[in-house]
Amino acid sequence: MALVDHRRLDAADHLSEATAGDFFALLKPRVMSLVVFTAFVGLAAAPAEVNPFIAVIAVLAIAVGAGASGALNMWYDADVDAVMRRTASRPVPSGRIRPEQALAFGLVLSALSVMTLGVLVNWLAAAMLAFTIFFYAVVYTMWLKRWTPQNIVIGGAAGSFPPMIGYAAATGHIGLESVLLFLIIFLWTPPHFWALALFKSEEYGRAGIPMMPNVAGEASTRRQIFAYSLIVAVAGVLPTLAGFASLAYGVVAATLGLGFVFYAWRVLVMPDADRQMRPAKALFGYSLLYLFAVFAVYLADALVARASGLV
């Protein structure tokens, strides 16, 4: 009898208390929102007519694929997430979801999103989504993140692909304009994450993640942030220089880029003794605004050009 009672207790203990909200949190909804937006811009600004419903499915599939890679990331990174205050409350390190549940959830959603994009939209976009999930989950999470301070430089490619996937979903090919959108996000990623790494360097150090401030030092990181900000500012106006966007877009992007350089300059001259690191926090916030604004203006520019018959 005692044995039966024990089995009852054990079985009940193994039943999950994870809610649907916990599984939704595995998808990293905040990261997903940026992916959805940039993928939508890549799709909507592409010079092609797409059935609106198919367009919605394409963006949805890309969003689910991005979420799936987030779940795989949380499965693999549960050990480091547990020691960082920013990530300790995530579903896996907090014990609400078991690692194998997160892995299965990520794998199923990966397969589902790629197959849906392939069957209902096109297989080039599906192949690019599959590669993006692989790049984020395997190349970045399993390999680069714990190995090199260039982790987010190379790994940033994963977050840069969504507008290219959106463009490929609309047109069926890879256009130079979508490569320029990729480039803007790719070059934006290092200063964005290094700004965060500056004021979270202690946590990254405790978790053993070789972020740039922990490896090269804060002064070197600040110089690299500034150098990247100059390149981002130039990359932002490339669509105009290459003839894919109007002068109006170019002027707005250049202005936003100057703002980026200004915030990065404040980080560059930030005193070593400043542990509050307000300039780094301000750059982190501005960088999010910058990316959103550049893509929003690019989309508006493309829609205006189409409405006025220029494209």
Added chain:
Amino acid sequence: MVTLSAAQKKAQRSRSVAIGIALALMVVIFYIATIAKFGPGILNPGM
């Protein structure tokens, strides 16, 4: 027989509702997408 705690019951219900909604959404998506891709003629039986 396993007796669920109140928290486990609540979580299970939340997961069941989410799975139900997701599956229903998937059916609707594939139904409309089929018509969008192949046209309404896909619904007519072939002669």
